[in-house]
Amino acid sequence: MLRLNNLKTYFFTEEGVVRAVDGVSLSIGEGETLGLVGETGCGKTVTALSIMRLIQEPGRIIAGEVFYNREDLLRKSEEEMRRIRGREIAMIFQDPLTSLNPVYTIGDQLTEVLRLHQKLDKKEALRRAAEILKLVNLPSPEKILNQYPHELSGGMRQRAMIAIALSCAPRLLIADEPTTALDVTIQAQILELLKELMQKFQSSVLLITHNLGVVAELCDRVAIMYAGNIVESADVNAIFKHPKHPYTMALMNAIPKLHREVERLEVISGSVPDLTAPPAGCKFHPRCEHAMPVCSEKVPVEKEIEEHRVACHLYDAD
Amino acid sequence: MLSYVLRRIIVMIPLVLGISIISFSIIHLAPGSPASVLLGPKALDPEAVARVNANLGLDKPIYVQYFKWLSRILQGDLGISVGLILGMQVNELVAARILPTLELTISALILSIVVAIPVGVLSAVRQYSLFDHLATVGAFAGISLPNFWLALMLILLFSVKLGWLPSSGIIDPRITAPTIFDYLRHLIIPAFVLGTAGMAGIARFVRASMLEVLRQDYITAARARGLSERTVIYKHALKNALLPLVTILGMSLPGLLSGAVLVETVCGWPGMGRLAVSAVFGRDYPVMMALVLLFGILVVIGNLIADVAYAYVDPRIRYD
Numbered sequence: 001m002l003r004l005n006n007l008k009t010y011f012f013t014e015e016g017v018v019r020a021v022d023g024v025s026l027s028i029g030e031g032e033t034l035g036l037v038g039e040t041g042c043g044k045t046v047t048a049l050s051i052m053r054l055i056q057e058p059g060r061i062i063a064g065e066v067f068y069n070r071e072d073l074l075r076k077s078e079e080e081m082r083r084i085r086g087r088e089i090a091m092i093f094q095d096p097l098t099s100l101n102p103v104y105t106i107g108d109q110l111t112e113v114l115r116l117h118q119k120l121d122k123k124e125a126l127r128r129a130a131e132i133l134k135l136v137n138l139p140s141p142e143k144i145l146n147q148y149p150h151e152l153s154g155g156m157r158q159r160a161m162i163a164i165a166l167s168c169a170p171r172l173l174i175a176d177e178p179t180t181a182l183d184v185t186i187q188a189q190i191l192e193l194l195k196e197l198m199q200k201f202q203s204s205v206l207l208i209t210h211n212l213g214v215v216a217e218l219c220d221r222v223a224i225m226y227a228g229n230i231v232e233s234a235d236v237n238a239i240f241k242h243p244k245h246p247y248t249m250a251l252m253n254a255i256p257k258l259h260r261e262v263e264r265l266e267v268i269s270g271s272v273p274d275l276t277a278p279p280a281g282c283k284f285h286p287r288c289e290h291a292m293p294v295c296s297e298k299v300p301v302e303k304e305i306e307e308h309r310v311a312c313h314l315y316d317a318d
Numbered sequence: 319m320l321s322y323v324l325r326r327i328i329v330m331i332p333l334v335l336g337i338s339i340i341s342f343s344i345i346h347l348a349p350g351s352p353a354s355v356l357l358g359p360k361a362l363d364p365e366a367v368a369r370v371n372a373n374l375g376l377d378k379p380i381y382v383q384y385f386k387w388l389s390r391i392l393q394g395d396l397g398i399s400v401g402l403i404l405g406m407q408v409n410e411l412v413a414a415r416i417l418p419t420l421e422l423t424i425s426a427l428i429l430s431i432v433v434a435i436p437v438g439v440l441s442a443v444r445q446y447s448l449f450d451h452l453a454t455v456g457a458f459a460g461i462s463l464p465n466f467w468l469a470l471m472l473i474l475l476f477s478v479k480l481g482w483l484p485s486s487g488i489i490d491p492r493i494t495a496p497t498i499f500d501y502l503r504h505l506i507i508p509a510f511v512l513g514t515a516g517m518a519g520i521a522r523f524v525r526a527s528m529l530e531v532l533r534q535d536y537i538t539a540a541r542a543r544g545l546s547e548r549t550v551i552y553k554h555a556l557k558n559a560l561l562p563l564v565t566i567l568g569m570s571l572p573g574l575l576s577g578a579v580l581v582e583t584v585c586g587w588p589g590m591g592r593l594a595v596s597a598v599f600g601r602d603y604p605v606m607m608a609l610v611l612l613f614g615i616l617v618v619i620g621n622l623i624a625d626v627a628y629a630y631v632d633p634r635i636r637y638d
Contacts, residue, residue: 054541086544093542098535102634103557113543148633164543 001204002051002172003027007064009043009050016276020046020059022228025302028172033198033205035215035236037251038225041272044208045094047225048174051206052091053081068172087117090170094177096157100149106133106160107145110167117168129167136163136193155186159193169201176208191217212255216240224248227273227283234308244310246288282313290314322637323626330618337614338391338607342384345606351376352400352601374400387607396608401600408604412590412612418488419589422582423574425505426512427567434517435560438524442559443551445529453521460518465577469511469584476507483507486586508585512577516570523566528559561632568624572617 004026011018021043028034036044050061053073066073068089073081093099101109110132111125120128126145133141136159149157158178165173178194179187195218198205207218215222215236223233224247232245243249253266270287273279279286285295292313300311353370354361361367371377375386390397396408403411441450477485484504489496531537532555540554541547579591586592590609597605629635 049538052542054538056538082544082546084544085542091539091542093535093539095535099539101536101540101554101558103561103632104554105633112545112549116544150634161539 001028001030001069002206003065003067004047004051005065005067007047007050007061007066009046009055009059009061011059013058013276018275019228019278020275021050022275022278023064024225024228024230026223026230026233028204028206031202031204032221033207033219035219035222036206036208036225037210037212037215037222039210039272041275042225043228043275044210044225045176048091048176048206048208051174052085052089053078054085083117086113086170087168088170089172089174090165090168092158092161092165092173092175092178095181096154096161097149097181099161100157102149105146105148106152110145110160110164113164113167129163132163132167133160135166136160136197138163154182155189158182158186158190162190162193162197166197166201170203172204172206173198173201174206174208177210178207179211179214180209194218212240212251224251227278228275229283229311230302230309231284231312232308232310238307242306242308244305244308244315245312246290246314247284250287250289282311319626319629319637323622326622326625330622333618334611334614338388338611339384341610341614342387342607343380345603345610346380346383350601352603355401355599355601387604391611397604399602399605401597401602401605408608411593411605412608415588415590415593416612418587419575419578419582419591422505422508422512422587422589423571423578425509426574426577427516427570429509430513430516430520431567433513434520435524435563438521439528439551439556439559441521441525442528442532450525453525457518457522460514463514465511465515465580466584468514469507469581472507472511473585488588508581508587511585512574512581515577516574519570520563520566523563524559527562528555531555531559534558561628564624564628564631568621568627571620572613575613575616 004024007021007024008019009021011020024043024047026034026036036047038044046055046059049055051066051068051073053061053076055061061074064074068084073084076084100106107126107129110129111120111122114120114125114128115122118125118128129145130141133144138144138156138159144152144156144160149160152160158181162178175194179190182190191214198218205218207214209215219236221233222236222239223230224239224245225231226247232239232243232248234244239248240252243252247268250266250268254268256265268287273283273286279296281294281296281298282288282291282300285291288295294313294316298313300313300316302309302311303315305315351367351371352374353367353376356370357363357366368377375383378386387397394409396412399406399408399411437453437456441453444450473485476483483506484490488504489501490504493500532551537550537555540550545554575591578587578589579594581587582589582591583595590612593605594609596602597609629637
């Protein structure tokens with residue numbers, strides 16, 4: 001239902017062109033949950049905002065296609081996009097405190113969306129809003145409708161955010177690190193809630209995270225992103241059992257293992273490259289244990305290997 | 319909230335007392351005295367000066383004078399003018415001047431808000447557009463042009479050359495039955511001049527505040543819900559951007575009142591500012607003290623109103 005084709009979103013800053021998303025292709029099927037995984041700054045959020053067409057200056061989507069139900073969102077007018085945002089495609093943001101407007105009540109912000117997209121009148125919207133708050137397991141919804149974001153705890157705020165996002169039953173939900181800003185105990189509760197709601201609503205989900213545990217818990221398929229590119233995508237089991245791309249392998253090794261005693265945690269040496277001047281060839285080659293001469297010369301093409309799609313020269317035919 | 323306001327009012331008492339002690343000392347220690355003004359050339363005669371000083375009680379030590387003045391004030395008596403209109407009750411003198419000054423400053427404030435907020439918002443929404451650049455230039459002009467010069471230029475253009483507006487005063491005494499329109503015509507130049515600095519400052523402030531708010535996550539989140547750009551800017555962003563303005567307005571009151579001193583003098587506006595200038599020249603101690611006290615109380619009350627209003631408009635702030 002959603003397919004990105006060679007999407008490129010660049011930021012034209014004074015320091016140079018930041019290639020935040022540099023040719024991303026991925027797809028999400030009906031009712032499927034895709035995990036988009038990568039380090040901070042690799043372009044996950046920009047990918048999500050590009051799908052919503054919410055990239056702000058100095059950023060621009062310079063190439064590619066975003067097919068939603070076979071229609072290219074990049075060719076839609078701003079007016080058409082507004083009808084899609086919040087109704088067809090909704091988004092949950094990382095930090096519920098900064099993503100809820102501090103000077104309006106939860107009720108204001110929730111009924112606003114209902115009245116806009118479902119054309120409910122004020123009374124109906126309030127009733128529906130209370131129902132939705134109950135759906136995300138918030139206690140005494142009538143009270144919360146009249147409360148401001150700062151009066152709620154972190155977990156309650158994120159539940160309210162999820163309520164706003166799901167209020168119009170979107171077909172696609174983009175969740176941008178929905179648990180990162182929360183306490184570990186609250187994280188588990190929110191994950192549980194998301195899981196339950198995803199089953200109930202049967203929506204497709206693009207789940208952005210850098211937490212592989214969250215991926216294992218919720219996703220059907222995984223796409224691994226590095227420096228603006230998808231380096232590997234596959235079924236969630238396949239990724240965890242047989243990672244193909246050296247970056248994916250390194251990520252898996254970096255997960256602390258309970259049953260093995262180790263002196264130190266495994267890390268990936270080096271850091272995310274500067275996206276104004278990324279390394280030539282494969283962008284991961286300076287940090288890659290398996291780097292070969294060809295890696296710094298040619299950009300690897302995506303290939304299909306045992307149900308994985310991998311962009312790595314290790315799997316070149318010759 | 320009520321207890322907060324009461325506490326603030328109680329704190330105001332020592333504050334106003336402090337203002338009165340400092341200004342009383344400065345006024346009485348400054349060179350010149352009512353005697354030198356009242357006696358004119360005869361002020362060269364030390365005996366005449368001593369007689370006047372004794373009459374006015376100015377021969378006593380300054381703290382004695384202060385406490386005498388204070389005890390009168392507490393009984394609601396501002397004293398008797400010793401310079402301007404000799405023997406006139408300061409209460410009456412000042413009472414007639416309060417309303418014109420309030421009328422002028424409040425008009426200036428309203429005018430600057432009404433002009434500055436839309437200009438600031440539009441500058442932010444269309445950052446670096448032609449409009450934004452023009453607004454920036456206009457704001458710097460508003461801040462840097464001296465009030466007295468601007469007032470004179472406007473009077474020259476609109477009163478002398480074009481004859482559209484009256485050149486001074488609050489109302490033309492020749493008009494027997496003045497309408498509100500007559501009053502407004504007199505108000506335009508002084509209110510505009512007094513409002514220019516605030517207008518410029520507020521416009522710059524709103525622009526900066528709005529740009530800051532437009533970068534916030536909740537604005538992206540609002541857009542992601544499909545809200546129109548209008549709703550995003552004028553509902554979600556504007557309220558957040560205007561909250562800090564409440565404090566700015568409270569703080570702008572001293573500037574407005576001191577600006578009124580100049581503007582009232584240049585525009586012949588019969589308010590407290592012009593009275594203050596005459597009182598200084600006449601070394602009229604009781605009138606000067608009365609005005610300093612009034613200005614002080616107005617500023618303190620203005621700040622209190624700003625703080626209370628802030629709690630009222632911002633749900634995150636509650637005083638208990």
